[in-house]
Amino acid sequence: MSERVPRIEVGAEAPWVGFRTLLYKEVLRFWKVSFQTVMAPVLNAVLFLLIFSHVLDRHVTVYGDIAYTTFLVPGLVMMSLLQNAFANSSSSLIQSKITGNIIFVLLPPLSYREFYAAYVIASVLRGLFVGLGVLLVSIPFVELQLAYPLWVLSFAVMGGAILGSLGVIAGIWADKFDQLAAFQNFLIMPLTMLSGVFYSIHGLPQLWQDVSHVNPFFFMIDGFRYGFFGQSDVSPWLSLGVVGGCFVVLAAITLAMLAKGYKLRA
C-alpha cells in the first residue's frame, strides 16, 4: 500500500456505474447456474408441450382453426417467463438476506431506485432468456406466426417487470424460504395456472370467465398471445391498460418499501 489515504472527491465516480454493476452481478448470478435457472425451466415447458399436445392436439382447436399445440406455445412461453422473473429477484434477495451478504449491497452508495431497477431488470432478462428458450425449442413442433412482434415484446417486458417487482416484495418480506415458497405456491402458481395458459377462457363457464377477468395474469397472457395470432379473448388495449396499471401500482409499492428500508435497514 504505497499510496497515502485518499481524499474522496464528491461525485467523482462515473454515473450509473453502481447501478450497472448491481445489474451485472444479478445477471451473472443466474447465468453462472444457467442449467438450473434457464435450461431446467425450458425443459419443464417442453414437457408440458409434449404431454398436452399429444393428448389434446387432435381434439381441440382454438380461435377457429388454430391447432391446440400452436395455441399453447405462447402461453407456455409467457408462463415460464413470468415464473422465472419472479424466481430471480425473490431467490436472490432471500438468499442474500439469509446468508447475510445483502450487506454488500446495502453499504455502498446505491439509491433505492437503482436497487429496484437492477433487481427488476435482471428478472426481466432472465424471464426473456427462458421465454426465448421455450420459444426456440417449440418451433420444430408448431407452425407459429408472429403477427405483432411489438405487442409480444411489450407484454413480455411488462409481465417480467411485474413479476420481478413481486419477487422483490416477496424476497424482502419473507424471512425464511418457507414463506417464500408459500408466496410462490399459493399466489403466483394459481394465478398463473388459472390465467388461460392452457385454454381460451371462452371455453369456460360464465362464472370462471368472470373470475379470470380479475386475474391480472390473464391479461398478460392474453395480450402476449395476441401478438402471435392477432386474436385474443379481450382487446389487447384493455390488457395493456391492466398490465400497465398493475406494473405502476407494484412498482410504487416496491419503491415505497425500499425507500423506507422495510426489513432491510432496521
Add this chain to the structure above:
Amino acid sequence: MTVPAIRIASVTKSYGALKALGGVDLEIGQGEFFGLLGPNGAGKTTLISALAGLVRPDGGVLEVMGHDVVRDYRNARRNLGVVPQELVFDPFFTVRELLRIQSGYFGIRGNDDWIDEILASLDLTAKASSNMRSLSGGMKRRVLVAQALVHRPPVIVLDEPTAGVDVELRQGLWQFVRKLNRDGHTIVLTTHYLEEAETLCGRIAMLKAGKVVALDTTDNLLRRFATHSLRVKVGQPAAALALGGVEVDGGWVEFAFDSFAEVEQVLARLREAGAGVMEMQLGEPDLERVFIEVMHRV
C-alpha cells in the same frame, strides 16, 4: 478547521421497549485509532450499523467526514469502509470478481491495480481466482477486509474482526491495520479482546446499555481507573486479610493501591502482622481491569 472523521450527536435507537442507543455523543478525529468497547448488547454494533446506514436512528445526527449518513448518504458511504462482524460471503463469485463488483457498487471501474495491491497486502494473491466457497474461514475474513477497502475509504470500521480468528491471522491483520492507520486512515475498532484494544487504540469509548460511560485516551483510562496490585501467598492468610487484602484464587491474597511506592508499606505491615510471605506477584494496570471497574461503577 478539519472536520472530524466521525461525528455522532445525541443518537437514539429503540427496538420496541429495548433502548439500544440512549443518546450517544462521540467525535473521532481524522487519523485516530479508536476503540469502541462494551459488553454484549451495549449497542456497539447498532451504533456502527447506524453509521453505515444499515440501521435508521430514531433521533440524532451521524456524520462521516462531515457528510450526514441520512441526508448525504452517498458521500458518507463513499468515505466509509466497514468490515462486518459476521463471516458473510457471496458463494457465486471468485475473490477477484467479488472485489471488482464491490468496486463497481462504489462507482469505480478499472480498479484492478488497487485490487492487486490489496490482495498482495492481505496475502490473498494466490486465491484471487478461487471461489469464495473454497476459502478457509481466515481467508474469508481477509476478503471481508479487502471488500471494505476497494473504494479506498479514509474511515474504516472493524466490527470484532478477530472473533474466532487464529493467532497468526490476528497478528497479520493488526499489522496491516496499523499500516493503514499510519498511512492516515481513521480506524474504529470494536473488540472483546481488551489486550488488543489497549495495544492498538489511542482513544477508547466504553458503552453500556446504549450510553457512553467512559471516553478518554487509553493512557488516561489506565491512569484514572486501573489500580496496581500486589498478590501474596502467605502462611497466615487471616493476618493478611485483616490488613485489607482480598482473597483470590489458589489461596493468594491481593492488595490494590494507586502506585508501586505503596508496596513497601504493605509488605512492612504484613511482616509486622506475622503473615509470613512465601511468594508474591506485582500486577500492572490493564484495560481489562479498567473495563471491569467502569462497568461496575456506572
